[in-house]
Amino acid sequence: MYNFNYKKPSSISEAKSIFSSCDDASYIAGGMTLIPTLKQRLAMPSDLIDLSSISELKSIKVEEECITVGAMCSHKQISESDKIRTALPALSNLASMIGDPQVRNRGTIGGSVANSDPSADYPAALLSLNAKIYTSERTIDVEDFFIGLFETALNEGEIVTKISFPICEKASYKKFPNPASGYAVVGAFLSMKNDIIRVAITGAGPKVFRIKQMEEKLSKSFSTDSIKDIVVSHDDLNSDLHASSEYRSHLINVMVNRAVLELT
């Protein structure tokens, strides 16, 4: 690791003002992605700004229509919150499948969302549930947030403060995990609200995406039969040592199938 300065502000405004006074600062949340990146010398920030003492980033609020989760909530807190498990069990299940217990104890939803790893789990939940991302500057619709591989709509120094998920009637998340890391080779999040079905896929492409053709078919007839012939072309899918794009294309159908079966 290259050396850096370390700062630990206690409010969002303090964090932002430190950020703007530094050459090339980076925020650190759980560090489960950033520290490995620093160790590989893939990043060389002048300053690390630790967000862990900012209490306004840590609350979980469950209302009738939506769940709002602070950016610094850990995967463990989200998987073990009784309120979330009652209102949106698919989100608790997703959180409980991330990595391993030690990673879940440190890693945060804000870090995961800001990082936009193509194999991360939360982006599928955000897109399927039509979440809103609140930042230190504005509110961003999920459709505008994930831009590409490790790329989001966040500007320099902008802090994700919380994420709100509209509560739906039914939802399911199914993933084919990488057996070593737990990251999604392919993950499918399916949600249903007022007969509107949204299918979001993570792991397969450079960023999370919806399959509108499946959504339409499932809205007409909610069964595995109605999607069995839909193939997502492998042309734009990821291909790496974990899986070829053809295999990922195949897995998409298998994962959505499993989600449909769970909800029928």
Added chain:
Amino acid sequence: MQISLVVNNKLESVDVEPRTLLVDLLREKLGLTGTHVGCDTSQCGACTVHLNSEAIKSCTILAAQAADQKITTIEGVANQDGSLHPIQESFRNNHGLQCGFCTPGMIMTSLKIIEKYKEKKVNEEIIRHELEGNFCRCTGYQSIVDSISDYLENSSEKL
């Protein structure tokens, strides 16, 4: 930078670089070499310690992030008189280790498992899910799973 933290119930005040990892502080500065470095890439869990009573990988946290907090390492697990903690006994009785390299991390994770499932029903699948952050290259895991389930099934007699 100067930081203070409580390690195994002892207050330590140390000078570290901002980039010093917690595991390096423990091993190099405090001489607590029971915490191992297996991979240094956040995968293997050999470096597992407790931070404020949660299991974490000490190779993936800066010492500075742990400032003013409470750390427990494998050196803080046995009783004051040197006798083993019952979960350590259970590993010994069930052949829960071979070379022993992963064992400190396994014990630190096991302590959290037995705490979490003390009053609950537990099966092998749950124990294996809870052990996902700890790799063992020797035992094939079965004897480790047995050590934990033996403790949970018979803990009332052992405590």
